[in-house]
Amino acid sequence: MKVxxxxxxxxxALEAEWNEKLRLxxxxxxxxxxxxxxxxxxxxxxxxxxxxxxxxxxxxIWRDPRVDVRERKRILRFLIADVTLINADKIKVHVRLSGxxxxxxxxxxxxxxxxxxxxxxxxxxxxxxxxxRHCHREIAEIFNAxxxxxxxxxxxxxxxxx
Numbered sequence: 517m518k519v520x521x522x523x524x525x526x527x528x529a530l531e532a533e534w535n536e537k538l539r540l541x542x543x544x545x546x547x548x549x550x551x552x553x554x555x556x557x558x559x560x561x562x563x564x565x566x567x568x569x570x571x572x573x574x575x576x577i578w579r580d581p582r583v584d585v586r587e588r589k590r591i592l593r594f595l596i597a598d599v600t601l602i603n604a605d606k607i608k609v610h611v612r613l614s615g616x617x618x619x620x621x622x623x624x625x626x627x628x629x630x631x632x633x634x635x636x637x638x639x640x641x642x643x644x645x646x647x648x649r650h651c652h653r654e655i656a657e658i659f660n661a662x663x664x665x666x667x668x669x670x671x672x673x674x675x676x677x678x
Contacts, residue, residue, distance in 0.1 A: 577583060578591075595614055602608040609621040626632075646655045 600610040
């Protein structure tokens with residue numbers, strides 16, 4: 517390096533400081549490269565355990581009535597990358613999780629709403645017979661007295677009777 521002899525002392529000081537910083541940088545990089553795998557393994561083990569604990573608690577958290585619907589949606593958005601539905605005789609659901617894992621579910625097609633709400637033919641015939649002599653309110657009272665009630669929401673009369 518060409519330096520004016522009058523400034524040689526300043527140049528020597530700057531060069532010595534530069535070399536010291538380079539040595540310090542090299543030492544820090546070496547130390548980081550030596551420690552990084554150990555710390556990453558320890559961190560990975562800790563994080564893995566925390567994630568496993570959270571996964572075990574997930575069903576309890578999901579069913580907790582204090583968890584708002586919006587929070588459940590956020591959880592799903594965090595866990596699921598995308599979902600593909602293939603509508604055929606059976607519904608295929610391809611779910612790709614954020615971590616890269618994928619699952620495929622095969623589901624039965626739901627019954628049409630008309631079939632879900634359908635009552636037994638003998639029950640319909642009895643209502644028709646009762647309509648000859650009673651109004652709707654009286655028929656409801658008769659069925660209530662016999663402990664006959666409509667099926668729970670989403671279940672057909674055939675499903676309940678077996």
